Amino acid sequence: MKPLPVYQQIADDLRKKILGGPLRPGDQLPTEAQLMEQYQVKARATVREGLKVLVNEGLIAPQRPRGYFVVERKRLVYRPQAEFRRKPPEMDIFTNLVAQEDGRTPSQDIEVSIVEAPVAIRERLGLAQDASVAVRRRVRRLDGVPYNINDSYTSLDLVQGTDWMHPGDVARGTNAVLAELLGAELEEALDEIYIRMPLPSEAQRLELGPGVPVGEHIATVFSGDRPVQVTVNVVPGDRHVIVYERTRPADAEKRPRIPWGAQ
The missing domain is CATH 3.40.1410.10 (Chorismate lyase-like)
Incomplete structure:
Protein backbone atom coordinates (compact mmCIF):
# COMPACT_ATOMS: atom_id res chain seq x y z
CA MET A 1 0.00 0.00 0.00
CA LYS A 2 1.29 3.43 -0.94
CA PRO A 3 2.23 5.44 2.18
CA LEU A 4 0.13 8.49 3.00
CA PRO A 5 1.58 11.93 2.23
CA VAL A 6 3.44 13.40 5.18
CA TYR A 7 0.93 16.25 5.65
CA GLN A 8 -1.88 13.67 5.88
CA GLN A 9 0.09 11.68 8.47
CA ILE A 10 0.48 14.88 10.52
CA ALA A 11 -3.25 15.59 10.24
CA ASP A 12 -4.13 12.01 11.22
CA ASP A 13 -1.93 12.10 14.31
CA LEU A 14 -3.22 15.48 15.48
CA ARG A 15 -6.81 14.35 14.86
CA LYS A 16 -6.30 11.35 17.14
CA LYS A 17 -4.98 13.64 19.86
CA ILE A 18 -7.98 15.95 19.47
CA LEU A 19 -10.69 13.29 19.34
CA GLY A 20 -9.41 11.06 22.12
CA GLY A 21 -6.13 12.27 23.50
CA PRO A 22 -4.33 15.11 25.23
CA LEU A 23 -5.62 17.98 23.04
CA ARG A 24 -8.89 19.23 24.53
CA PRO A 25 -11.40 21.86 23.33
CA GLY A 26 -9.85 25.30 23.66
CA ASP A 27 -6.26 24.02 23.80
CA GLN A 28 -3.61 25.68 21.66
CA LEU A 29 -1.70 23.48 19.22
CA PRO A 30 2.11 23.58 19.09
CA THR A 31 3.51 26.27 16.81
CA GLU A 32 4.35 25.47 13.20
CA ALA A 33 8.05 25.43 14.11
CA GLN A 34 7.40 23.02 16.97
CA LEU A 35 5.34 20.76 14.70
CA MET A 36 8.13 20.76 12.11
CA GLU A 37 10.53 19.54 14.78
CA GLN A 38 8.02 17.06 16.26
CA TYR A 39 7.26 15.42 12.91
CA GLN A 40 10.79 15.85 11.52
CA VAL A 41 9.84 17.77 8.40
CA LYS A 42 11.90 20.52 6.80
CA ALA A 43 9.17 22.35 4.89
CA ARG A 44 6.79 24.60 6.82
CA ALA A 45 4.32 24.19 3.94
CA THR A 46 3.96 20.48 4.82
CA VAL A 47 2.85 21.32 8.35
CA ARG A 48 0.48 24.00 7.06
CA GLU A 49 -1.14 21.53 4.69
CA GLY A 50 -1.74 19.15 7.60
CA LEU A 51 -3.25 21.94 9.68
CA LYS A 52 -5.44 22.99 6.74
CA VAL A 53 -6.96 19.50 6.67
CA LEU A 54 -8.08 19.88 10.29
CA VAL A 55 -9.38 23.41 9.70
CA ASN A 56 -11.51 22.10 6.82
CA GLU A 57 -12.83 19.35 9.11
CA GLY A 58 -13.88 21.97 11.66
CA LEU A 59 -11.60 20.53 14.37
CA ILE A 60 -9.23 23.49 14.73
CA ALA A 61 -9.38 27.19 13.95
CA PRO A 62 -6.64 29.79 13.45
CA GLN A 63 -6.52 32.74 15.83
CA ARG A 64 -3.95 35.03 14.30
CA PRO A 65 -1.35 35.86 15.40
CA ARG A 66 -1.59 33.42 18.33
CA GLY A 67 -1.77 30.20 16.33
CA TYR A 68 -4.22 27.28 16.03
CA PHE A 69 -6.70 26.21 18.69
CA VAL A 70 -8.94 23.16 19.10
CA VAL A 71 -12.50 24.24 18.37
CA GLU A 72 -14.64 24.45 21.49
CA ARG A 73 -18.33 23.83 20.86
CA LYS A 74 -21.17 23.22 23.28
CA ARG A 75 -23.70 21.23 21.31
CA VAL A 243 -32.39 13.52 19.15
CA TYR A 244 -35.63 11.69 18.37
CA GLU A 245 -37.86 10.10 20.99
CA ARG A 246 -40.02 7.34 19.54
CA THR A 247 -43.09 5.42 20.66
CA ARG A 248 -45.04 2.73 18.87
CA PRO A 249 -47.94 4.41 17.01
CA ALA A 250 -51.47 3.43 17.98
CA ASP A 251 -52.16 2.62 14.33
CA ALA A 252 -49.09 0.62 13.37
CA GLU A 253 -50.53 -0.14 9.93
CA LYS A 254 -51.01 3.51 8.95
CA ARG A 255 -49.39 4.15 5.61
CA PRO A 256 -46.56 6.69 5.89
CA ARG A 257 -46.55 9.78 3.73
CA ILE A 258 -43.99 9.79 0.93
CA PRO A 259 -41.66 12.83 0.91
CA TRP A 260 -42.05 14.88 -2.26
CA GLY A 261 -39.01 14.62 -4.48
CA ALA A 262 -37.33 12.05 -2.21
CA GLN A 263 -35.02 9.71 -4.09
Missing part, protein backbone atom coordinates in the same frame (compact mmCIF):
# COMPACT_ATOMS: atom_id res chain seq x y z
CA LEU A 76 -27.38 22.05 21.50
CA VAL A 77 -29.82 19.15 21.68
CA TYR A 78 -32.12 19.59 18.67
CA ARG A 79 -35.46 17.77 19.05
CA PRO A 80 -37.67 17.93 15.94
CA GLN A 81 -40.55 16.37 17.92
CA ALA A 82 -40.68 19.45 20.17
CA GLU A 83 -42.88 21.13 17.57
CA PHE A 84 -46.06 19.74 19.14
CA ARG A 85 -45.12 20.04 22.81
CA ARG A 86 -47.06 22.35 25.08
CA LYS A 87 -45.04 25.42 25.98
CA PRO A 88 -45.51 28.76 27.75
CA PRO A 89 -47.43 31.02 25.34
CA GLU A 90 -44.89 33.83 25.54
CA MET A 91 -41.95 31.58 24.62
CA ASP A 92 -41.26 30.01 21.24
CA ILE A 93 -39.95 26.46 20.90
CA PHE A 94 -36.30 27.46 20.55
CA THR A 95 -36.34 29.83 23.53
CA ASN A 96 -38.14 27.30 25.73
CA LEU A 97 -35.76 24.50 24.72
CA VAL A 98 -32.63 26.49 25.48
CA ALA A 99 -33.99 27.74 28.80
CA GLN A 100 -34.42 24.10 29.85
CA GLU A 101 -31.10 22.89 28.46
CA ASP A 102 -28.23 25.06 29.57
CA GLY A 103 -29.07 28.61 30.54
CA ARG A 104 -27.39 30.31 27.57
CA THR A 105 -29.12 33.48 26.35
CA PRO A 106 -31.25 32.86 23.24
CA SER A 107 -32.19 35.47 20.67
CA GLN A 108 -33.48 35.50 17.12
CA ASP A 109 -33.63 37.75 14.07
CA ILE A 110 -36.94 37.56 12.17
CA GLU A 111 -37.64 38.77 8.65
CA VAL A 112 -41.00 38.33 6.90
CA SER A 113 -41.38 38.62 3.14
CA ILE A 114 -43.47 37.55 0.16
CA VAL A 115 -41.70 35.47 -2.49
CA GLU A 116 -42.45 33.32 -5.50
CA ALA A 117 -42.72 29.79 -4.19
CA PRO A 118 -39.48 27.79 -4.65
CA VAL A 119 -40.11 24.51 -6.47
CA ALA A 120 -39.40 22.31 -3.42
CA ILE A 121 -41.79 24.37 -1.27
CA ARG A 122 -44.47 24.57 -3.95
CA GLU A 123 -44.48 20.79 -4.39
CA ARG A 124 -44.79 20.14 -0.67
CA LEU A 125 -47.62 22.64 -0.26
CA GLY A 126 -49.38 21.55 -3.46
CA LEU A 127 -49.45 25.08 -4.88
CA ALA A 128 -49.73 26.29 -8.47
CA GLN A 129 -46.55 27.16 -10.35
CA ASP A 130 -47.09 30.93 -10.13
CA ALA A 131 -48.21 30.94 -6.49
CA SER A 132 -46.79 33.38 -3.98
CA VAL A 133 -45.86 32.30 -0.47
CA ALA A 134 -45.18 34.14 2.75
CA VAL A 135 -41.91 33.25 4.46
CA ARG A 136 -40.71 33.91 8.01
CA ARG A 137 -36.93 33.75 7.98
CA ARG A 138 -35.25 33.37 11.36
CA VAL A 139 -31.66 33.12 12.52
CA ARG A 140 -31.58 31.86 16.10
CA ARG A 141 -28.62 32.55 18.34
CA LEU A 142 -27.12 31.48 21.66
CA ASP A 143 -25.01 34.13 23.37
CA GLY A 144 -24.83 35.87 20.00
CA VAL A 145 -23.58 32.81 18.06
CA PRO A 146 -25.87 31.62 15.20
CA TYR A 147 -27.14 28.12 15.96
CA ASN A 148 -30.10 27.60 13.66
CA ILE A 149 -31.79 28.80 10.49
CA ASN A 150 -35.56 28.37 10.73
CA ASP A 151 -37.49 29.46 7.62
CA SER A 152 -41.26 28.80 7.48
CA TYR A 153 -43.31 28.98 4.28
CA THR A 154 -47.07 29.00 3.82
CA SER A 155 -49.61 30.14 1.25
CA LEU A 156 -49.89 33.92 1.10
CA ASP A 157 -53.66 33.63 0.58
CA LEU A 158 -53.93 31.86 3.95
CA VAL A 159 -51.98 34.28 6.16
CA GLN A 160 -52.09 37.68 4.48
CA GLY A 161 -53.24 40.30 7.00
CA THR A 162 -52.78 38.00 10.03
CA ASP A 163 -50.30 37.88 12.93
CA TRP A 164 -48.33 35.26 10.99
CA MET A 165 -46.98 38.16 8.90
CA HIS A 166 -45.78 40.12 11.95
CA PRO A 167 -41.97 40.58 11.66
CA GLY A 168 -41.35 39.79 15.31
CA ASP A 169 -42.02 37.11 17.88
CA VAL A 170 -45.67 35.98 17.81
CA ALA A 171 -46.57 35.41 21.45
CA ARG A 172 -48.95 32.49 20.92
CA GLY A 173 -46.84 30.96 18.13
CA THR A 174 -47.37 30.85 14.38
CA ASN A 175 -48.75 27.31 14.53
CA ALA A 176 -51.51 28.61 16.80
CA VAL A 177 -52.27 31.35 14.26
CA LEU A 178 -52.60 28.73 11.51
CA ALA A 179 -54.82 26.56 13.71
CA GLU A 180 -57.12 29.53 14.33
CA LEU A 181 -57.34 30.31 10.62
CA LEU A 182 -58.09 26.68 9.75
CA GLY A 183 -60.35 25.95 12.70
CA ALA A 184 -58.38 22.81 13.57
CA GLU A 185 -55.20 21.89 15.45
CA LEU A 186 -52.06 21.03 13.50
CA GLU A 187 -51.42 17.53 14.78
CA GLU A 188 -49.46 15.79 12.04
CA ALA A 189 -46.14 16.52 10.36
CA LEU A 190 -43.77 14.87 7.92
CA ASP A 191 -40.08 15.20 8.81
CA GLU A 192 -37.28 14.89 6.25
CA ILE A 193 -33.63 15.06 7.31
CA TYR A 194 -30.74 15.59 4.90
CA ILE A 195 -27.01 15.84 5.67
CA ARG A 196 -25.05 18.03 3.28
CA MET A 197 -22.61 20.90 2.93
CA PRO A 198 -24.11 24.38 3.38
CA LEU A 199 -25.05 26.73 0.57
CA PRO A 200 -23.02 29.98 0.52
CA SER A 201 -26.03 31.94 1.82
CA GLU A 202 -26.45 29.47 4.71
CA ALA A 203 -22.76 29.60 5.59
CA GLN A 204 -23.03 33.38 5.73
CA ARG A 205 -26.18 33.42 7.88
CA LEU A 206 -24.71 30.85 10.28
CA GLU A 207 -21.17 32.30 10.22
CA LEU A 208 -19.71 28.89 9.42
CA GLY A 209 -16.07 28.14 8.92
CA PRO A 210 -14.80 25.88 6.13
CA GLY A 211 -15.58 22.17 6.23
CA VAL A 212 -18.62 22.30 8.54
CA PRO A 213 -21.57 20.19 7.26
CA VAL A 214 -25.17 20.97 8.13
CA GLY A 215 -28.28 18.99 8.87
CA GLU A 216 -31.37 20.13 6.97
CA HIS A 217 -34.68 19.29 8.62
CA ILE A 218 -37.73 19.94 6.44
CA ALA A 219 -41.00 19.72 8.36
CA THR A 220 -44.30 19.77 6.48
CA VAL A 221 -47.23 20.36 8.83
CA PHE A 222 -50.75 19.19 7.95
CA SER A 223 -54.30 20.10 8.86
CA GLY A 224 -56.10 16.87 8.08
CA ASP A 225 -54.80 15.91 4.63
CA ARG A 226 -53.95 19.49 3.69
CA PRO A 227 -50.29 20.57 3.87
CA VAL A 228 -50.31 24.09 5.32
CA GLN A 229 -46.73 24.99 6.27
CA VAL A 230 -43.21 23.94 5.37
CA THR A 231 -40.39 24.82 7.76
CA VAL A 232 -36.78 24.42 6.69
CA ASN A 233 -34.38 24.15 9.63
CA VAL A 234 -30.64 24.22 8.96
CA VAL A 235 -28.38 23.27 11.88
CA PRO A 236 -24.55 23.24 11.87
CA GLY A 237 -23.13 19.79 12.42
CA ASP A 238 -20.55 21.02 14.94
CA ARG A 239 -23.14 22.71 17.16
CA HIS A 240 -25.94 20.16 17.44
CA VAL A 241 -26.92 16.61 18.24
CA ILE A 242 -30.27 15.56 16.74
